[in-house]
Structure formats: structure tokens, C-alpha cells
Amino acid sequence: MEIILYNDHLIPSEEAKIDMEDRGYQFGDGIYEAIRVYYGQAFLMDLHLKRLERSAKELFLKLPYPLDQLKSRIYELIEKNQIKEGLVYFQITRGTSKRNHRFPENTDCVITGKVSELKRTDVVHKKGIKASLLDDIRWLRCDIKTLNLLGNVLNMQKAYEEGSLEAIQHRNGIVTEGCSSNVFIVKDGRLITHEANNFILNGITRLFVLELAKEIVVTVEERSFTTEELLEADEVFITSTGAEVTPVIQIADQIVNQGKPGPITSRLMELFEIKIEELAKVSL
Numbered sequence: 001m002e003i004i005l006y007n008d009h010l011i012p013s014e015e016a017k018i019d020m021e022d023r024g025y026q027f028g029d030g031i032y033e034a035i036r037v038y039y040g041q042a043f044l045m046d047l048h049l050k051r052l053e054r055s056a057k058e059l060f061l062k063l064p065y066p067l068d069q070l071k072s073r074i075y076e077l078i079e080k081n082q083i084k085e086g087l088v089y090f091q092i093t094r095g096t097s098k099r100n101h102r103f104p105e106n107t108d109c110v111i112t113g114k115v116s117e118l119k120r121t122d123v124v125h126k127k128g129i130k131a132s133l134l135d136d137i138r139w140l141r142c143d144i145k146t147l148n149l150l151g152n153v154l155n156m157q158k159a160y161e162e163g164s165l166e167a168i169q170h171r172n173g174i175v176t177e178g179c180s181s182n183v184f185i186v187k188d189g190r191l192i193t194h195e196a197n198n199f200i201l202n203g204i205t206r207l208f209v210l211e212l213a214k215e216i217v218v219t220v221e222e223r224s225f226t227t228e229e230l231l232e233a234d235e236v237f238i239t240s241t242g243a244e245v246t247p248v249i250q251i252a253d254q255i256v257n258q259g260k261p262g263p264i265t266s267r268l269m270e271l272f273e274i275k276i277e278e279l280a281k282v283s284l
Contacts, residue, residue: 003080005073005090005113008065010080013114022110024093027101028148031055032091035074036241037115039279040084042074047204051145052092058144061094064109077115087118087242091147118242120276126269128249128261129166131238132159133227136169136176136199143198152179166238168251171199174224178238181246182206185225186235186264195222205239212271218264235262245269 002013023029033052036043049067090113097104138151156179159167166178177183182203184193196202213220236248236256245268247261
């Protein structure tokens with residue numbers, strides 16, 4: 001029996017009900033996080049919750065209870081569902097009220113969450129993926145992790161129809177990020193990724209990889225770069241909670257690094273793997 005989080009309670013999934021006038025359902029008026037589970041441990045949980053808190057502040061959402069309490073509920077959810085490798089997804093909406101574009105004056109936020117099994121067996125991602133190159137059609141506050149993902153969905157569908165597993169997006173020739181990932185390039189030994197401003201989501205895996213880059217003493221530049229720089233890069237990879245560190249070996253019709261993961265990408269993948277294996281020792 002699947003157990004889910006509903007507000008401050010863990011209940012069987014079949015007991016959950018979402019009101020027709022929940023603002024998350026009607027307006028996408030809410031925020032979410034997705035946290036990877038390795039060896040029964042929620043990976044980088046504190047960073048995810050810190051970002052959740054920021055997203056709530058940006059949307060003027062008052063969290064219904066403290067983050068420490070939410071953290072406890074998430075671990076209870078993992079334990080109750082006996083998940084060792086998986087993904088926790090939870091969202092917070094502004095709550096239920098009569099449909100009106102203005103914020104309701106008296107309503108309580110609604111928290112829902114679940115944990116699903118997700119195995120780390122995707123060989124395709126380790127060898128590298130093809131990405132499309134598409135116009136970024138999203139709104140201008142991509143730094144907030146909201147439920148409004150239709151722009152991402154439309155571009156991901158287009159990428160799928162082009163035989164790609166991700167779409168690298170750009171605004172007037174400036175690369176921003178993927179539909180569900182951050183984008184890195186390597187040129188002449190320098191690791192380059194878009195600065196964390198309103199045009200991208202400051203990914204938790206992005207932040208983690210930037211820390212890993214310090215261990216291999218690579219020069220890091222957080223700055224805007226063009227589609228021309230992207231296509232001329234020595235290496236390209238994406239990062240996300242789901243994709244971890246995934247090489248991009250083809251962009252549209254152009255092959256990157258002879259269709260193989262590059263040396264810096266490969267080293268970062270190795271370091272990421274080491275950090276995950278360290279969690280195995282914690283779980284013993």
C-alpha cells in the first residue's frame with residue numbers, strides 16, 4: 001500500500017483528495033521540490049528545503065509548518081514506503097478558495113508528497129544523450145521552482161519528437177538551461193555555466209557539481225554564453241536531480257567531442273559516483 005504525505009499526515013494514497021478549487025490545480029499557484037533518494041537517504045535535503053523556502057518567499061506563500069517538521073515527514077515517507085533508491089516529490093499550493101486571480105485572504109496552504117522507486121540503471125545517460133536547441137518560451141522568473149511548467153512541457157515534447165532526451169533552451173541566442181536541467185559547457189579546460197539569475201533555476205545538482213569542480217581544480221565561469229559557444233564547446237553536459245551528471249554528445253545535428261563524454265565531464269561523473277557511494281556507508 002502506497003503511503004503519501006497530505007499536509008502533516010501520512011495516509012494511504014487512495015484516501016487523498018484534491019479540491020476542484022485548489023489554486024495549484026487552477027492557477028499553478030504553488031511550488032515544488034524533487035529530492036533523490038540513495039540508500040534510503042534523501043540527497044542534499046537541506047539545500048532543497050532552503051530553495052523551497054526561497055520559492056515560498058518569492059510567491060508570498062506562508063509555509064504551514066517549519067522546515068524541520070517537513071524534513072521529518074519526508075524521512076517518515078521514505079521509511080514507510082521502504083524506498084532505498086527513489087525520488088521524493090512534494091508540492092505546496094496556496095490552498096483552496098473560490099476562484100479569483102487575487103490571493104485569497106483566509107486559506108491554508110496544502111502540502112502533498114509521495115516517494116517513488118527510481119533505479120540508477122540508465123546506461124544511455126552515462127554514454128551521452130542528444131539534445132535539441134530551442135527558443136526559451138518560459139516566463140521571466142525561472143529562478144522560482146513553481147508548478148507553472150507548461151513552457152518546459154511544450155519544449156520537451158518538441159525535443160522528444162526530434163529524437164532528443166532534452167532541449168537546451170536559449171533567449172535570443174543566449175543559452176539558459178534545459179527543460180528540466182542546467183547546462184554546462186567546457187572550453188579550453190574552463191567549465192562554463194549560466195549565472196544564477198532569474199533566467200535559470202539554481203539547480204541543487206548544479207550547485208553540487210560546482211563544488212565538485214573545486215576538487216579537480218578546474219576554472220569555473222558562471223556567465224552567459226551564446227549558442228555559438230555551445231556548438232563550439234569541447235564538452236557539454238547537463239545536471240539535475242534525475243539526470244545527475246549526463247553528457248550531451250549531440251546537439252541537433254552537431255556531434256560534440258566525437259560523440260563521447262569528455263574528460264572533465266567524465267571526472268565529474270566519477271566524483272558524483274564516489275559521493276553517492278559514501279551514502280551507502282552512512283546507511284549501514
